Amino acid sequence: MEGRAVTFSPLVSLVAVLAAAPALPGIATRTRAFLTGRRGTPVLQLYADLGKLVRKNVVYSRTTTPVFRIGPIIVVATVLVAATLLPLDGHQALLSFSGDLVAFAGLLGLGRFALVLAGLDTGSSFEGMGASREVTISTFAEPVLFLCFTVLVLATGDLTLAGMLGERLSAIWSTAMPSLALTGVGFFMLALAETSRVPVDDPATHLELTMIHEVIVLDHSGPELAMILFGNAAKLALFAVLVVSVLVPRGLLPPWLAVLALLVGLVVVAIGIGVVEASMARLRLNRVPQFLVAAGALAVVGVILLLR
Amino acid sequence: MSILLWGACIILLGGASASLFRRRITAGDRLFAGLLAAGCLLGATPAVTVLRGAPTMSASLQGSLPGGPWSFALDPLSAWFVLVILLPGAAAGVYGATYLAAERAHRNVAAVHALFAVLIVALIGVVTAQAMMPFLVAWEVMALSAYLLVVFESERAEVRRAGLVYIVLTHLSTLALIGMFAAMSAHAGGNTFADFASGSRASGSGRTLVFALALFGFGIKAGAVPMHFWLPGAHAAAPSHVSALLSGVMLKMGIYGLLRVVGLLGPAPLWFGWVLFGLGLASGVLGVLWALAQHDLKRMLAYHSVENVGIILLGMGVGVLGVASGQPVVAVLGFTGAVLHTMNHALFKSLLFLGAGAVVQATGTRVIDQLGGLGRRMPLTATAFGVGSLAIVGLPPFNGFISEWLVFRGLLSSAGSHEGVRFAVLGAGGLALIGGLALACFSKLDGVLFLGQSRAPSRGEREVREPGAGMVGPMLGLAAACVVIGFLPVVVLAPAQLVVESVLETAVGGIAGSGEWTELATRLSTVAFGVLAVVTVLLLARGLLGRARNARTVDTWACAGPPLSSRMQYGASSYAAPLLASFGPLPGVLEVREATAFHTHLVDPVQDGAVLPVWWALGRLTGRLRGWQGGRIRWYLVLVIATLLGLLFYLMQWKGAP
Numbered sequence: 001m002e003g004r005a006v007t008f009s010p011l012v013s014l015v016a017v018l019a020a021a022p023a024l025p026g027i028a029t030r031t032r033a034f035l036t037g038r039r040g041t042p043v044l045q046l047y048a049d050l051g052k053l054v055r056k057n058v059v060y061s062r063t064t065t066p067v068f069r070i071g072p073i074i075v076v077a078t079v080l081v082a083a084t085l086l087p088l089d090g091h092q093a094l095l096s097f098s099g100d101l102v103a104f105a106g107l108l109g110l111g112r113f114a115l116v117l118a119g120l121d122t123g124s125s126f127e128g129m130g131a132s133r134e135v136t137i138s139t140f141a142e143p144v145l146f147l148c149f150t151v152l153v154l155a156t157g158d159l160t161l162a163g164m165l166g167e168r169l170s171a172i173w174s175t176a177m178p179s180l181a182l183t184g185v186g187f188f189m190l191a192l193a194e195t196s197r198v199p200v201d202d203p204a205t206h207l208e209l210t211m212i213h214e215v216i217v218l219d220h221s222g223p224e225l226a227m228i229l230f231g232n233a234a235k236l237a238l239f240a241v242l243v244v245s246v247l248v249p250r251g252l253l254p255p256w257l258a259v260l261a262l263l264v265g266l267v268v269v270a271i272g273i274g275v276v277e278a279s280m281a282r283l284r285l286n287r288v289p290q291f292l293v294a295a296g297a298l299a300v301v302g303v304i305l306l307l308r
Numbered sequence: 309m310s311i312l313l314w315g316a317c318i319i320l321l322g323g324a325s326a327s328l329f330r331r332r333i334t335a336g337d338r339l340f341a342g343l344l345a346a347g348c349l350l351g352a353t354p355a356v357t358v359l360r361g362a363p364t365m366s367a368s369l370q371g372s373l374p375g376g377p378w379s380f381a382l383d384p385l386s387a388w389f390v391l392v393i394l395l396p397g398a399a400a401g402v403y404g405a406t407y408l409a410a411e412r413a414h415r416n417v418a419a420v421h422a423l424f425a426v427l428i429v430a431l432i433g434v435v436t437a438q439a440m441m442p443f444l445v446a447w448e449v450m451a452l453s454a455y456l457l458v459v460f461e462s463e464r465a466e467v468r469r470a471g472l473v474y475i476v477l478t479h480l481s482t483l484a485l486i487g488m489f490a491a492m493s494a495h496a497g498g499n500t501f502a503d504f505a506s507g508s509r510a511s512g513s514g515r516t517l518v519f520a521l522a523l524f525g526f527g528i529k530a531g532a533v534p535m536h537f538w539l540p541g542a543h544a545a546a547p548s549h550v551s552a553l554l555s556g557v558m559l560k561m562g563i564y565g566l567l568r569v570v571g572l573l574g575p576a577p578l579w580f581g582w583v584l585f586g587l588g589l590a591s592g593v594l595g596v597l598w599a600l601a602q603h604d605l606k607r608m609l610a611y612h613s614v615e616n617v618g619i620i621l622l623g624m625g626v627g628v629l630g631v632a633s634g635q636p637v638v639a640v641l642g643f644t645g646a647v648l649h650t651m652n653h654a655l656f657k658s659l660l661f662l663g664a665g666a667v668v669q670a671t672g673t674r675v676i677d678q679l680g681g682l683g684r685r686m687p688l689t690a691t692a693f694g695v696g697s698l699a700i701v702g703l704p705p706f707n708g709f710i711s712e713w714l715v716f717r718g719l720l721s722s723a724g725s726h727e728g729v730r731f732a733v734l735g736a737g738g739l740a741l742i743g744g745l746a747l748a749c750f751s752k753l754d755g756v757l758f759l760g761q762s763r764a765p766s767r768g769e770r771e772v773r774e775p776g777a778g779m780v781g782p783m784l785g786l787a788a789a790c791v792v793i794g795f796l797p798v799v800v801l802a803p804a805q806l807v808v809e810s811v812l813e814t815a816v817g818g819i820a821g822s823g824e825w826t827e828l829a830t831r832l833s834t835v836a837f838g839v840l841a842v843v844t845v846l847l848l849a850r851g852l853l854g855r856a857r858n859a860r861t862v863d864t865w866a867c868a869g870p871p872l873s874s875r876m877q878y879g880a881s882s883y884a885a886p887l888l889a890s891f892g893p894l895p896g897v898l899e900v901r902e903a904t905a906f907h908t909h910l911v912d913p914v915q916d917g918a919v920l921p922v923w924w925a926l927g928r929l930t931g932r933l934r935g936w937q938g939g940r941i942r943w944y945l946v947l948v949i950a951t952l953l954g955l956l957f958y959l960m961q962w963k964g965a966p
Contacts, residue, residue, distance in 0.1 A: 054853070061864040063761055065683050070843075073850070077842035081835060095838070097831035099717040103704060106713075107839070109743065110703040113751055120755030120878070122864045123681070128755075128878020135751055136887040139744035146716075146740035150732055153720045208867050219865055223853055227846070289890045296737065303733055 009255035013088035013262070018080075020263055021237035022046040022230060024270040028197065029204070031274025046233060053226035061219050063123040071118025072220060072227035078111035079234045086241055087166035090250030090258030096162040101149045104161060105142065108194075111231065112138055119216035126208050130215035133285065137200060137212070140292035141193050147299035148186045151179055152246070154306050165242070170251030179302035184246040186302070188272070189295035191239030193288070195232055198277040200288050240269040309365040309382055312390070312436070315351025316429045318343050322401075323425025327418040333409075340421045341405035341778065344428075348398035351390065351432065358387035359803040366438065375441030376499045382436055384810040385571065388803065389435040389564050392651050395789065396556045396658035397428045399782035403662050404549035406778030407669065420460055420547065427453040427553065434561050439500040440489045447485065447561075451478040454558060457550045458542045470541030477528055477538040484525030485565075491517045492572075505572045515573055519580050522569040523587075530562025532621060533591040536614045537915035540598075543610035544674075548665025551606060555613045556658035560650050563620055567647070570628070571811040578632040578727065585625030585731060589738045592618030594894065596745040600752070600884045601895040601910055605664050605674045608753065609657070612700060615742060616653040620646045622735060623715040629722060629731055631812065638722040643808040645714030648800060652707040652793065656699040659786035663693035666775045666783070667757060671764070676756055676880040683758035685772040690758040692783040697750040699790040702743050705836030707793035710800075713832070715739065745887070752883045761874035795836045798829035881908060 026043040033040025042048075060068065084094040085104050093100075116134055119127040153159060155176040156168040163169075173180065193200045196213035208215050217228050244250075244265030250258040283291055322343030329336030354365060366381035382390070401424060408417045430453060433446030455478070459471040491514050493499055496507025524535075531539040543555045566584075570576050595614030602608035623646030630639030666689045667682060668674050683690040699706035719735040722728030756763075774780065793800050802825060866872045888895045896911040911917070936943070 058859040060859050060861050062861055063681070063864050065759065067683070067759060070847075073843055073846040074839075077839055077846060080842050081838045084838070095831070095834060097828060099713060099720070099828075100831070100835075101720075102713045102716045103709075103832070103835050105740070105743075106702065106704045106709050107835070109701070109747055110698070110839070113698065113701065113703060113747055116751045117755055117759065120751070121759040123760030123874070123877050124864045124866070124872055125876045125878050126867055128760075128883060131751065131755065132878060132883045132886060135744075135748035136890070139741070139748050139887060140890075142744035142747075143737040143740040146736040147733065150720065150723065150736050153732070154723050154729065157724065159717065159720055218867070223850060285886065286890065300733065303729065307729060 009089040009259065010084075010087075010092050010094045013255075013259040014083055014094065016259055016263065017088055017237055017241065017266070018083065018234060020266060021233040022050060024236050024240065024266060025203070025233055027267060027270035028273040028277065031271050032204075032277040035275065035278035046229065050226045050230060053221075053229070054223050056222040058222035058224060059219075061122045061124075064121045064219070068118045068121040068219075069224070071114045071121075072224040072231070074114035075111045075231040076227045076234075078107040078114075079231050079238065082107040083234065083238055085161050086238065087162040087245070087251075088241065088259065088262060089255040090170075090245075090253055090262070091162075091166050091255055093160075093162040093166075096160045098159045101153075101159070101161050101164070105145055105149075108235070109138075109142070111235075115216060115228070118220070122219045124219065126215050127218055129209075130212055130218075133212045134216060136285075137193055137288055137292070140289045140296075141190055144186060144190055144292055144296040144299065147296050147303075148183045148190070148242075151183045151299050151302040151306065154303060155179060165245040167251035169245070170249035173249040176306060179305045180246050182298045182302040182305070184243050186295045186298045187239060187242040187246060188269070189291065189298075191236060191243065191269070192273065192276065193292055193295075194239060195236040197273050199280050199283045199291065202282050236270075237266060240266045243269050309354065309367045309380065311354045312351050312365075312382060312432070313367075315347045315349075315394075316432055318347030318350060319425050319428055320347075322347060323422040326421035330418065333412055336418070337405040337409055341402045344401035344425065345398045348394040348401070348428070352394045354382060355387035355390040355394070358382050358384060359391070359806060361806070369442075373441065376439060378442040379438040379500055380433075380436045380442065381438045384803075384807045385564070385567060386435045388647060388651070388807045389560065390432060392560055392654045393428060393431045393435065393557050396654050396786070397431075397553060399786050400549040400552040400556075400658055400662065401425075401428070403552075403665070403779050403782040404547070406776050407549050407665055408547065410669070415460070420457065420550070423453045423457050424550065424553070427457065427558075431557060431561065435564055438502070440493065440504075441499065444482070444486065444489070447482060450558065450561070451475075451482065454478075454554060458546045458554075460547055460550070461545065464545075466541070467545040470538075470545040473538045474542040477535070481525045481528035484521050484528070488518055488521035488525055488569075491521065501568075501572055505574075515577075518569065518573060519576065522566060523580075523583060526562040526565035526569075527587065528562070529559065529565070530617045530621070531559050531591075531614050532562075532587045532617055533594050533614060534914045534918070536591065536595070537912050537919060539614060540602075540607045540610040540912070543613065544604060544606040548606070548661055548668060551610070551665075552658035552661035555610055555661060556654040559613055559617055560654060563617070563624075563646070563650050566624065567643075567811055570624075571813070574813075575631050576628045578629065581625050581628030581632055583625075584621050584628060585735065588618045588621030588623075588625055589734065590618070591615065592622060592742040593738060593745070596742055596749060597888075597891060597895045598912065600745060600749045601888055601897050601908075603675055603677060603881065603908075603910070605667065605676050605679075605753075605757075606661070608676070608749070609660050609664055612660075612746070612749070613653075613657060615746065616649065616657065616700070619712065619715065619739070619742065620649045620653070622646075622739065623649060623711075623718065626715065626718040626722060626731060626735065627808075629727060630718070633722075633725045633727055635722060635725060635728070638718050638728065639812065640805065640808055641714055641718030641721060643811060644801070644804050645711050645718055647807050648714060648804045649708075649711035651800065651804075652699065652711050652790070655786055655789050655793075656696045656706075656708060659692060659696040659783055659790065660700065662779070662783050662786070663689055663696060666779055667693075669775065670772045673764075676753065678764050679757050680763040680874065680877065681759065681761045682772065686758075686774045688774055688780050689783065690754075692780075692787040693758065694754055695787040695790055697754050699794070701746045701750050703747075704832075705791075705794045705839055707790045707797075710793060710797045710832060712739065712743070748884065748887055752880050756880045756883065760877050763874055763877065763879070795833060795840075796829075797832050798826055801825050801829050 116131040119131040152164040156164045158168045201212040325339040364383040368379040430450035437443035492504045496503040528535045599611035626642030699708040702708040702712040723732040898909040
């Protein structure tokens with residue numbers, strides 16, 4: 001940000017991405033339905049759900065403490081602050097400093113901690129089960145995220161997310177393409193795991209015993225459930241931003257065009273998720289770590305390709 | 309320096325006061341707490357002045373003392389560790405006065421208070437000593453007073469056993485240190501650290517031996533894997549406020565020693581960096597994995613100390629790599645991360661042990677799976693413990709995040725060099741895995757301990773209550789320190805950098821400009837305050853929405869099944885089971901399946917898998933030798949003559965007979 005005229009494009013792009021986020025799960029679900037020969041829910045269903053939930057009353061469990069009430073708020077807050085670290089317009093982030101990628105991961109971790117504790121606060125065995133599965137998966141997802149970032153640090157020599165996903169990345173994009181492609185696949189697999197999509201979790205399941213993400217939030221209601229649903233959609237958008245930024249050199253485009261490209265890219269990623277969901281079954285829970293280790297292996301191959 | 313001495317005297321006086329007022333018990337306790345806190349605060353003032361840039365203070369005892377002059381000094385490194393000792397020390401001491409008050413009737417509590425004071429003063433002696441003899445004397449006083457505190461509840465067999473393992477290992481550590489000092493003084497003109505510094509730098513040879521012995525001796529004290537196995541037992545056995553001091557502070561003496569040796573011997577070789585890095589990675593990953601498997605609250609926290617020592621060693625490894633490969637930025641980041649994490653861990657680990665003590669005293673059990681729902685009964689303890697958990701997991705905006713951020717940055721910055729790429733990939737992946745596992749571990753602990761419903765079926769006869777102000781106050785104070793460092797890292801980054809510069813001595817250009825530090829610190833603060841601001845706005849928004857006020861309260865939804873009972877909650881073991889299962893035999897969980905029962909049995913793979921088998925084999929072997937001691941004079945004479953002949957032969961053959 002230093003030594004450069006501050007423009008409004010980072011702020012505008014942040015608003016645009018957050019506004020578009022609730023459409024992404026809808027697009028993915030619709031794609032899946034289309035490919036499996038069903039009509040499916042409308043693409044904009046989540047907006048309607050959010051609007052309905054915000055106007056509803058809250059129901060609290062007798063067992064819960066303030067931890068349960070603040071959990072959804074922290075989930076949303078961390079995703080929002082994490083979003084300010086990404087160069088959404090391909091050039092600048094609202095907040096950028098050397099090593100901000102650690103803060104990005106840390107903020108998502110804080111949100112997860114709050115979500116899991118809110119689930120455990122209900123004292124229900126179902127929510128405990130979901131919390132246990134959530135932390136199991138995220139434990140393996142965390143190193144993958146850092147390995148993917150390491151590839152980008154190595155490729156660009158920049159320790160800011162704004163640089164390693166923005167202009168610096170675009171500058172070396174053509175030479176480092178193989179590694180970046182692998183990293184993009186790694187981010188895509190992470191997006192599936194972190195936002196509970198097939199093959200890690202199935203958002204369409206109706207059986208509590210098989211749920212992961214859905215079951216942690218069984219007891220949330222009203223505006224607080226809306227916050228969690230929005231937080232999850234926004235998190236999906238953030239990981240989709242990572243995928244798009246790595247695969248498309250948006251730093252070469254002017255900011256406004258880059259935002260447009262990002263929005264198109266988000267839709268493509270969501271369709272991709274839908275295709276994956278339609279084409280493969282869910283993994284057994286104890287296979288999920290292997291899925292993530294494979295993603296990590298891709299990143300390590302990316303490092304090796306850079307060292308040639 | 310004299311102020312520090314006065315502080316130490318007041319601390320000792322406080323320790324003695326508990327014994328002097330045997331009749332008026334409350335007065336003795338209060339005097340102990342007051343004098344200890346006053347002594348700690350007084351002793352901390354010269355350390356703070358040194359860390360704000362004042363010149364090194366020193367003092368020396370002349371005269372015919374063994375091992376030359378006994379010199380002491382307060383340089384930035386010592387001053388930093390004096391603060392690491394005194395801040396948790398004061399909190400734990402004040403807490404201890406209330407914590408042990410209930411045990412006055414049937415235990416010698418006054419002795420614990422006295423030993424506690426002695427331990428603090430010995431720790432100060434270790435970090436301020438500037439010569440071999442005072443260092444070793446203070447080291448031994450520290451080790452022995454800690455031993456006596458560990459075996460406080462010596463009527464329990466497991467406590468005696470833990471004490472035995474601890475005392476054997478700590479003397480192995482002392483032995484290695486004596487060897488290390490001997491190797492150092494072989495090339496030096498005297499026994500002070502200054503002599504060692506000039507001697508070792510001049511000679512160059514023998515440095516490998518010194519580094520190896522330092523790794524072994526200080527590694528045992530720090531509890532690095534595979535030399536950690538004394539730690540969980542000893543720290544779990546001691547009274548909780550003593551555990552806080554042992555785990556939060558005494559382990560750091562190993563870190564202090566390693567930093568001191570690096571400072572004395574000048575640029576450390578690359579292999580030293582790799583060994584530190586490897587020890588750090590092993591301690592970090594395995595420590596947290598073993599912690600996740602524990603059923604006992606205090607043993608779990610103790611294993612987390614292994615993990616955090618791992619993170620510190622990782623940072624030091626990165627720092628040594630930076631020095632060895634000529635990357636000053638990497639060196640400063642790695643060492644600063646290590647130094648800062650030492651302080652942070654001292655704060656949050658003592659906080660967690662104090663919280664654990666409050667839980668154990670209120671409920672009478674240390675078994676995690678028998679607890680639950682304590683948050684409503686003990687909200688302040690739960691809040692303080694929650695802050696400690698967030699800090700130890702390394703989540704923003706708490707202090708653990710700041711130091712882990714520095715280590716991560718060091719790792720990623722090192723990727724520029726050829727050697728550094730390996731560090732970066734292994735270290736970034738490893739540190740992230742440690743963070744993920746720690747998150748699993750502490751979400752389990754917080755969730756099972758403080759949230760949900762109580763798991764004890766008949767807790768009726770024992771009312772669980774918040775402990776008194778004497779215990780809550782110190783916990784909240786430590787929690788406040790964790791929050792302040794997390795939100796305003798600028799207060800600790802500059803002193804930490806001063807410490808690192810004094811250790812490295814050589815000018816460290818690049819990042820060393822203070823402008824950049826403040827810049828980075830403000831950016832980290834921005835993130836912290838940003839989260840706080842958004843949370844506040846959302847809270848206000850929810851309040852304005854007005855829906856939360858007419859909320860309904862119902863039972864937790866049981867998925868249309870029968871009502872949930874507290875026995876149906878997810879327990880700690882089931883919570884951790886899927887994660888532990890994916891690591892195979894590493895966590896050391898043995899499942900015992902019987903016809904009517906299922907339970908898990910925990911082993912420490914290093915202690916039970918490697919050390920004890922060797923130990924017993926050694927015992928069997930030496931048992932065979934026992935037959936030689938049959939009491940027959942003739943046989944003894946044969947042995948004596950055979951030995952003499954052997955020696956004679958050796959001298960003639962290899963030493964060259966005239």
